Amino acid sequence: MNNPFPLSRDGLLTAYRRMRTIREFEERLHVEFAKGDIAGFVHLYAGEEAAGVGIMMHLEDHDRIASTHRGHGHCIAKGVDVRAMMAEIYGKATGSCAGKGGSMHIADLSKGMMGANGILGAGAPLICGAGLAAQKLGHDGVGITFFGDGASNQGTVLESMNLAAIWNLPVIFVVENNGYAESTSVDYAVATDSYVDRAAGFGMPGITVDGTDFFAVYEAAGEVIRRAREGGGPSLLECKMIRFYGHFEGDAQTYRAPGEIEENRAHRDCLKIFTAKILEAGVVETGELARIESEVVDLIDDALESAKAAPLPSAAELTTDVYVSY
Amino acid sequence: MPMRAVGIIANPVSARDIRRIVSHAGNLPINDRANIVLRLLTGLAAADVADVVVMPENGGIRTQLMRTIERERRMGTVRLPDVTYLDMPVTSTFVDSAVAARRMDDMGVGAIVVLGGDGTNRVVASSCGQTPIAGVSTGTNNAFPEFREPTITGLAVGLAVSGRVPADIALALNKRLVVTVNGRHEIALVDAAVVAERYVGARAIWKTESFRDLFATFGEADGIGMSSLVGLTGPLDRTTPQGRRVRLAPAGAAPRTLAFPVAPGLIGRVGVLSVETMAPGVPCRPSVAAGSIALDGERELTFGESDDVSIHLETDAFRTVSVSGCMAFAARHGLMVHQTSSPCHEGEPR
Numbered sequence: 001m002n003n004p005f006p007l008s009r010d011g012l013l014t015a016y017r018r019m020r021t022i023r024e025f026e027e028r029l030h031v032e033f034a035k036g037d038i039a040g041f042v043h044l045y046a047g048e049e050a051a052g053v054g055i056m057m058h059l060e061d062h063d064r065i066a067s068t069h070r071g072h073g074h075c076i077a078k079g080v081d082v083r084a085m086m087a088e089i090y091g092k093a094t095g096s097c098a099g100k101g102g103s104m105h106i107a108d109l110s111k112g113m114m115g116a117n118g119i120l121g122a123g124a125p126l127i128c129g130a131g132l133a134a135q136k137l138g139h140d141g142v143g144i145t146f147f148g149d150g151a152s153n154q155g156t157v158l159e160s161m162n163l164a165a166i167w168n169l170p171v172i173f174v175v176e177n178n179g180y181a182e183s184t185s186v187d188y189a190v191a192t193d194s195y196v197d198r199a200a201g202f203g204m205p206g207i208t209v210d211g212t213d214f215f216a217v218y219e220a221a222g223e224v225i226r227r228a229r230e231g232g233g234p235s236l237l238e239c240k241m242i243r244f245y246g247h248f249e250g251d252a253q254t255y256r257a258p259g260e261i262e263e264n265r266a267h268r269d270c271l272k273i274f275t276a277k278i279l280e281a282g283v284v285e286t287g288e289l290a291r292i293e294s295e296v297v298d299l300i301d302d303a304l305e306s307a308k309a310a311p312l313p314s315a316a317e318l319t320t321d322v323y324v325s326y
Numbered sequence: 327m328p329m330r331a332v333g334i335i336a337n338p339v340s341a342r343d344i345r346r347i348v349s350h351a352g353n354l355p356i357n358d359r360a361n362i363v364l365r366l367l368t369g370l371a372a373a374d375v376a377d378v379v380v381m382p383e384n385g386g387i388r389t390q391l392m393r394t395i396e397r398e399r400r401m402g403t404v405r406l407p408d409v410t411y412l413d414m415p416v417t418s419t420f421v422d423s424a425v426a427a428r429r430m431d432d433m434g435v436g437a438i439v440v441l442g443g444d445g446t447n448r449v450v451a452s453s454c455g456q457t458p459i460a461g462v463s464t465g466t467n468n469a470f471p472e473f474r475e476p477t478i479t480g481l482a483v484g485l486a487v488s489g490r491v492p493a494d495i496a497l498a499l500n501k502r503l504v505v506t507v508n509g510r511h512e513i514a515l516v517d518a519a520v521v522a523e524r525y526v527g528a529r530a531i532w533k534t535e536s537f538r539d540l541f542a543t544f545g546e547a548d549g550i551g552m553s554s555l556v557g558l559t560g561p562l563d564r565t566t567p568q569g570r571r572v573r574l575a576p577a578g579a580a581p582r583t584l585a586f587p588v589a590p591g592l593i594g595r596v597g598v599l600s601v602e603t604m605a606p607g608v609p610c611r612p613s614v615a616a617g618s619i620a621l622d623g624e625r626e627l628t629f630g631e632s633d634d635v636s637i638h639l640e641t642d643a644f645r646t647v648s649v650s651g652c653m654a655f656a657a658r659h660g661l662m663v664h665q666t667s668s669p670c671h672e673g674e675p676r
Contacts, residue, residue: 194355197357219528
């Protein structure tokens with residue numbers, strides 16, 4: 001059977017593994033968080049996997065991303081070690097940031113992951129710095145920042161769009177639009193509800209894609225990233241997506257319609273949509289996907305067990321890695 | 327006879343696709359889209375349309391429009407129809423346009439005005455039954471909807487639904503293509519393109535090296551998008567009861583290579599193998615055994631070696647409001663002229 005897709009068979013299986021890993025990671029965290037052993041908040045990416053993976057499949061380690069408070073999916077899609085991530089969420093010394101960051105500050109510069117970020121809109125100026133560095137160093141690296149509709153109102157995001165436009169930086173602004181700015185209606189809070197319109201205000205092209213369709217995201221992301229690598233400058237990509245869980249774990253979600261989540265899980269689950277397409281085309285077999293799923297479950301089991309068993313950082317570590325001398 | 331309501335479909339997701347990256351297609355801001363709806367409403371009100379139903383959306387058009395309507399009502403300077411929104415779920419996809427069109431047809435509106443390009447008009451025409459549509463060109467490629475000030479479209483639609491312009495003048499019958507894949511039918515208003523890519527992805531088509539066939543209901547030499555390929559090789563108007571088929575190949579792989587406007591700001595080159603006439607009702611098969619089919623510029627269907635695929639032309643398939651016909655009739659019969667109570671003085675124009 002010919003492969004009709006724009007990725008090789010191995011590429012499709014890699015995409016599936018990454019999306020499946022994010023889903024399993026988040027579903028297990030949903031269960032574990034309720035036990036009360038994890039400090040702070042967690043914000044789950046389940047349901048949104050196609051966007052993160054569809055974009056990150058185009059990136060290398062030297063490409064940089066700046067994430068959000070909902071950063072687990074971005075980390076996994078960018079190749080951050082899952083065991084180190086889980087340990088970080090548990091605040092353990094073996095974590096990505098030695099247990100001092102937690103869920104909202106996971107970072108791994110070796111993978112180009114500049115950090116999840118608890119401050120809304122804070123990733124945008126960081127990514128302009130990464131884009132400027134790539135431009136000045138003369139390599140083809142790109143920077144991608146993620147934000148949601150709430151953060152789109154932050155001055156940092158708008159100032160960064162302006163900066164990226166006037167310096168023609170290789171930067172992509174990705175709006176992950178899951179329809180909810182925590183619990184505030186966009187009708188109330190956003191003067192113009194189109195993020196593409198905001199990009200146009202800075203002379204920047206913007207497009208909207210169905211974030212539940214991996215192949216739509218992959219193709220669109222490929223074009224904006226290619227454009228940035230070739231010196232075409234910044235652009236905006238809006239992914240319309242579905243969030244399976246609340247804004248944070250513990251969110252009662254009274255703002256959602258009855259049956260909405262069940263409907264989305266049944267009909268707009270990006271993993272089911274992706275799986276159906278590749279199976280229907282006969283490019284992969286059910287058994288291969290089941291094997292990957294089993295390996296992912298084992299990986300998350302191991303990550304959880306090792307995170308729970310790992311030591312906490314010592315008091316002497318409290319002030320290390322806080323300040324950096326240049 | 328009571329005046330029938332008019333439907334308006336303005337989907338904010340139209341004209342947001344990848345062609346803004348791969349070509350220089352423009353962006354029509356939400357505020358401008360709301361402004362276009364407002365101009366439509368003033369035209370409809372001037373033709374005495376009292377009720378308008380609108381497709382709901384969460385993209386900002388409704389918010390902007392209702393703010394303006396409330397302000398205008400407070401000021402009392404502009405007459406507008408009553409505006410109500412359909413009670414339907416919003417998915418923020420093209421599906422909303424289809425659902426709204428179906429609901430409006432069920433309600434018995436006199437006509438549906440559609441903001442968008444070829445793709446959005448196709449979705450509405452697929453679902454609106456025999457309700458006439460009137461396109462306002464706000465899409466990426468606008469071969470089907472005519473470029474016109476929306477105030478005039480509103481006036482013409484109002485004159486048409488009121489019956490003040492007879493139906494045989496107010497309405498035009500249009501051709502369409504029917505694409506069938508294993509019994510599933512889809513339509514195209516302007517063109518159906520067969521491309522070698524076998525996935526839908528970001529939907530729009532622009533990679534000319536993958537183009538294999540083009541089927542079109544019409545093609546104008548000064549048109550934009552795939553149908554311009556017909557316009558530049560074998561022009562065909564909207565009313566002649568035939569279609570065109572153009573067999574295509576990568577540039578350099580055919581005796582002739584054509585440069586044509588694939589999308590705004592993007593001139594592509596493609597090899598032309600032949601230009602043929604399509605007779606109504608005669609099924610055609612794609613030139614390739616596997617690929618995908620773009621309907622009015624967007625990939626919608628994929629097919630493989632084992633699939634049964636055919637494309638045929640239908641004439642007199644759906645109705646549109648003839649804006650130019652309505653306004654010409656209005657001028658001839660003085661439909662916009664109102665008698666003043668005091669007579670003109672001698673020597674003044676009457």
